[in-house]
Amino acid sequence: xxxxxxxxxxxxxxxxxxxxxxxxxxxxxxxxxxxxxxxxxxxxxxxxxxxxxxxxxxxxxxxxxxxxxxxxxxxxxxxxxxxxxxxxxxxxxxxxxxxxxxxxxxxxxxxxxxxxxxxxxxxxxxxxxxxxxxxxxxxxxxxxxxxxxxxxxxxxxxxxxxxxxxxxxxxxxxxxxxxxxxxxxxxxxxxxxxxxxxxxxxxxxxxxxxxxxxxxxxxxxxxxxxxxxxxxxxxxxxxxxxxxxxxxxxxxxxxxxxxxxxxxxxxxxxxxxxxxxxxxxxxxxxxxxxxxxxxxxxxxxxxxxxxxxxxxxxxxxxxxxxxxxxxxxxxxxxxxxxxxxxxxxxxxxxxxxxxxxxxxxxxxxxxxxxxxxxxxxxxxxxxxxxxxxxxxxxxxxxxxxxxxxxxxxxxxxxxxxxxxxxxxxxxxxxxxxxxxxxxxxxxxxxxxxxxxxxxxxxxxxxxxxxxxxxxxxxxxxxxxxxxxxxxxxxxxxxxxxxxxxxxxxxxxxxxxxxxxxxxxxxxxxxxxxxxxxxxxxxxxxxxxxxxxxxxxxxxxxxxxxxxxxxxxxxxxxxxxxxxxxxxxxxxxxxxxxxxxxxxxxxxxxxxxxxxxxxxxxxxxxxxxxxxxxxxx
Numbered sequence: 001x002x003x004x005x006x007x008x009x010x011x012x013x014x015x016x017x018x019x020x021x022x023x024x025x026x027x028x029x030x031x032x033x034x035x036x037x038x039x040x041x042x043x044x045x046x047x048x049x050x051x052x053x054x055x056x057x058x059x060x061x062x063x064x065x066x067x068x069x070x071x072x073x074x075x076x077x078x079x080x081x082x083x084x085x086x087x088x089x090x091x092x093x094x095x096x097x098x099x100x101x102x103x104x105x106x107x108x109x110x111x112x113x114x115x116x117x118x119x120x121x122x123x124x125x126x127x128x129x130x131x132x133x134x135x136x137x138x139x140x141x142x143x144x145x146x147x148x149x150x151x152x153x154x155x156x157x158x159x160x161x162x163x164x165x166x167x168x169x170x171x172x173x174x175x176x177x178x179x180x181x182x183x184x185x186x187x188x189x190x191x192x193x194x195x196x197x198x199x200x201x202x203x204x205x206x207x208x209x210x211x212x213x214x215x216x217x218x219x220x221x222x223x224x225x226x227x228x229x230x231x232x233x234x235x236x237x238x239x240x241x242x243x244x245x246x247x248x249x250x251x252x253x254x255x256x257x258x259x260x261x262x263x264x265x266x267x268x269x270x271x272x273x274x275x276x277x278x279x280x281x282x283x284x285x286x287x288x289x290x291x292x293x294x295x296x297x298x299x300x301x302x303x304x305x306x307x308x309x310x311x312x313x314x315x316x317x318x319x320x321x322x323x324x325x326x327x328x329x330x331x332x333x334x335x336x337x338x339x340x341x342x343x344x345x346x347x348x349x350x351x352x353x354x355x356x357x358x359x360x361x362x363x364x365x366x367x368x369x370x371x372x373x374x375x376x377x378x379x380x381x382x383x384x385x386x387x388x389x390x391x392x393x394x395x396x397x398x399x400x401x402x403x404x405x406x407x408x409x410x411x412x413x414x415x416x417x418x419x420x421x422x423x424x425x426x427x428x429x430x431x432x433x434x435x436x437x438x439x440x441x442x443x444x445x446x447x448x449x450x451x452x453x454x455x456x457x458x459x460x461x462x463x464x465x466x467x468x469x470x471x472x473x474x475x476x477x478x479x480x481x482x483x484x485x486x487x488x489x490x491x492x493x494x495x496x497x498x499x500x501x502x503x504x505x506x507x508x509x510x511x512x513x514x515x516x517x518x519x520x521x522x523x524x525x526x527x528x529x530x531x532x533x534x535x536x537x538x539x540x541x542x543x544x545x546x547x548x549x550x551x552x553x554x555x556x557x558x559x560x561x562x563x564x565x566x567x568x569x570x571x572x573x574x575x576x577x578x579x580x581x582x583x584x585x586x587x588x589x590x591x592x593x594x595x596x597x598x599x600x601x602x603x604x605x606x607x608x609x610x611x612x613x614x615x616x617x618x619x620x621x622x623x624x625x626x627x628x629x630x631x632x
Contacts (some may be wrong), residue, residue: 022206023149024158026453027142028165030100033192034135035169037107038072041128042314043174043333044181044188045069046493051185051588052113052120057490057500064121065489066238070440071125075132076139077436081361082223083140084429085281089216090142091209092148092425099217100135100203106197110189137285139432144424147416148211153359153415160355160409164347167408170310171337171344178334210424219281225270226282232263234437237416237444241451243483248455249448283426291363291418294489294556295411296434301549302407303438305374305542308446311492312538313340313397315450316386319491320528323520324387342394346401347408355409363414371550372409377403378543382536386528407553422508446538447488453534456486458527465526466502470513475505488528498523537629 041048045068049056056065057419085096110127113120152157180187236259251257274280279439287293317339318332327335354366377400384393412431419427459480466476480500490497499506499518508513516522 002331018024019208019210020146020149020154020158023145025163026199026207027096027138027145028162028495029161029195030096030138030203031142032165032169032172033199034103034138035166036173037135037192038076039170039173039310040069040177040188040191042311043337043494044177044185046330046333046495047181047185048124048188049121049493051116052124053116054118054121054537056493057486057495061121062242064125066242067125068121068128069265070131070238070443072132072135072439073436074231074238075129076136077234077440078227078230079133080140080224080432080436081426081429082281083137084144084425084427084432085219087141087144087425087429088238088422089213089218091213092144092211093203093207093209095137095425096141096145097200097203099134099141100196100200101134102137103134104193104200105129105151106134106604107189107192107196111186111193113186113189139436140429141425143205143412143416143428143431144211147419147424147428148421152417155415156355156357156359156363156410157352158355159351159413159416161357162412163355163408163412164351164405167347167351167404168344171340171347174337174340175334176315178333178337181454182334194391211424216279219274219277219279222270222273222277222281225266225273229263229266229270230437232259232266234263234440236260236263237441237462241444241447241485243485248451248483248485251448281426282430283423285417286423286427286430289418293415293557294552295367295418296431297362298371298407298549298553298556299411299415299431300434300438301375301545301552302371302404303435304442304445305378305545305549307439307442308403308444308538309400309442309542310340311443312446312450312535315488315492316531316535318494319488320386320524320531321388323612324524326520328495328520329491329496331494339390339394340397342397343401346398346403349403350402350405351409354406355413358410358413362558363410364554364558366410367407367414367556368550368553370403370405370410371546371553373403373406374544375546375550378539378546382539383570386532387524388536407549409572411553449537449541450531450534451484451488453532453537454487454527457530457533458484458487461530462526465522466517469522470509471502471505471517472595475502476616491523491527495526496523568598 019366045056045065048068049061049065054061054064056062070139083095083099089455110124110131113127115125140524146158149154176191177188180191230470236256239253239259240256242250242251270282271284274282275282287296289590306586314333314336317336318329322332322335322339323329331446350370354370358366377396380396380399384396415431416424416428463480467473467477481502486501487497490500496518502517506517509517
């Protein structure tokens with residue numbers, strides 16, 4: 001019988017006890033750098049567009065704005081599964097190191113941008129997408145490297161620290177973008193270069209491939225259909241939030257509908273292909289592992305609830321709360337990032353602690369409890385007035401951050417612990433794809449809810465407010481009928497929305513009127529009621545997503561680790577594993593053996609790897625027989 005070859009490090013290559021901390025520190029640096037860059041331009045976009053001499057609010061420039069915002073997220077969502085699979089085949093550290101090189105190289109090219117106008121914007125978009133390729137290599141392999149390096153009783157802590165770095169990085173990026181952009185917009189990209197160079201040399205000199213590898217063929221058809229389908233779907237979501245014709249959003253645009261339904265159809269074809277090829281990139285049988293399936297479902301729903309929240313909170317702060325509290329529109333991007341720090345603090349506090357505790361008590365109580373608390377925090381946010389007291393806002397952000405940190409680390413550890421060693425790269429990539437794709441989908445959903453709320457009330461309120469302040473009726477009619485998207489993007493980018501919308505009209509009005517219209521109070525009061533309706537709908541959506549995620553998390557069952565036969569304890573029972581593992585044969589994988597041991601996690605001599613090792617119980621008869629057949 002043909003046997004798939006398996007390679008792994010030999011005993012002489014096994015690193016010492018301190019290696020796991022080297023792996024943790026290096027992968028945490030890589031993930032922190034990758035996630036900081038996923039959000040660093042959000043606050044710096046006005047400075048970037050001023051630097052390349054473009055107005056992002058001009059309709060012809062909107063596509064540049066969208067792809068600078070979303071391109072990095074889209075490419076990482078599309079590529080992480082393929083790059084995780086490559087890590088399983090050719091070595092996770094090798095692929096991770098390549099990611100550091102690619103990420104650093106395109107960070108350098110971003111930091112030396114010299115062009116302006118459309119050419120400059122296109123250069124930035126292409127370099128950001130290619131930088132995202134490097135980020136995808138880092139995302140896809142970091143969790144698998146840590147799972148290989150740490151014993152299972154410490155994986156929750158390690159993955160918790162790594163996962164908190166990933167989530168905290170997206171918020172730290174806001175602060176860095178707000179601080180560096182006004183000084184010199186190139187610094188937004190320069191900041192990654194020294195860390196990238198240091199991390200590259202450190203990873204190449206210190207990290208070692210100690211995980212299991214199975215050389216196999218690449219699933220070209222699966223890779224192609226997955227990339228085409230997911231890119232089309234995410235691009236459709238991206239353009240769906242833009243106006244189309246007389247509609248406030250683009251969900252009726254034929255091209256958007258074609259992208260959405262066509263992308264979904266191609267993904268269905270991809271799923272069919274993956275059930276028929278010999279070595280699929282997307283291991284659908286992994287979903288037979290309940291801990292893996294439930295953990296990924298919970299992570300997807302949590303990302304749906306969390307992903308767009310950051311954008312909505314930024315708009316709330318920049319467009320309404322900060323101007324009402326004395327901040328000029330140009331300064332609101334930086335202060336929005338600062339005022340959201342309690343959210344980051346919650347992640348930093350709860351993430352490592354819950355990861356450590358989940359090593360001892362399992363993922364279910366912490367991950368489920370985290371989603372329950374997150375749902376409660378979203379419910380409480382609906383009770384805040386638009387012009388809230390910051391103390392209560394900060395406490396609710398802290399509560400939400402604690403809840404998300406409580407969930408994220410144990411959930412990631414539960415997913416990784418459930419995977420067979422040679423499938424950790426692919427499994428981590430699949431998990432990252434669900435989360436990153438859900439982030440893009442969440443942004444589309446949250447923006448849709450906000451803009452729908454604005455569209456129902458804002459035109460009439462804006463017309464009345466402008467006419468009351470002396471704006472000629474024809475100009476007030478024209479401005480009030482503009483799609484709310486322009487108003488939202490203006491607030492998001494730190495532009496004065498009224499000044500951007502009225503433009504030349506202000507030159508023909510009395511100075512006192514102009515001062516009031518473009519001051520800090522007029523626009524926030526004008527938009528508050530309409531924005532509040534959409535904001536509540538968004539919070540209710542996040543509440544439901546987190547509540548369902550809590551249910552999915554509970555369904556994962558008790559504490560679970562995938563265990564190989566070599567991990568038998570002296571008592572003949574596997575420690576800290578109260579449920580049976582899943583054999584590789586049940587996952588559609590050809591089990592192999594080394595030195596008479598079955599690679600499917602059960603001993604070839606009839607002893608059960610996770611049952612009674614001394615009497616050849618039922619698990620030993622079924623799994624061991626399968627292992628003996630494959631060994632022959």
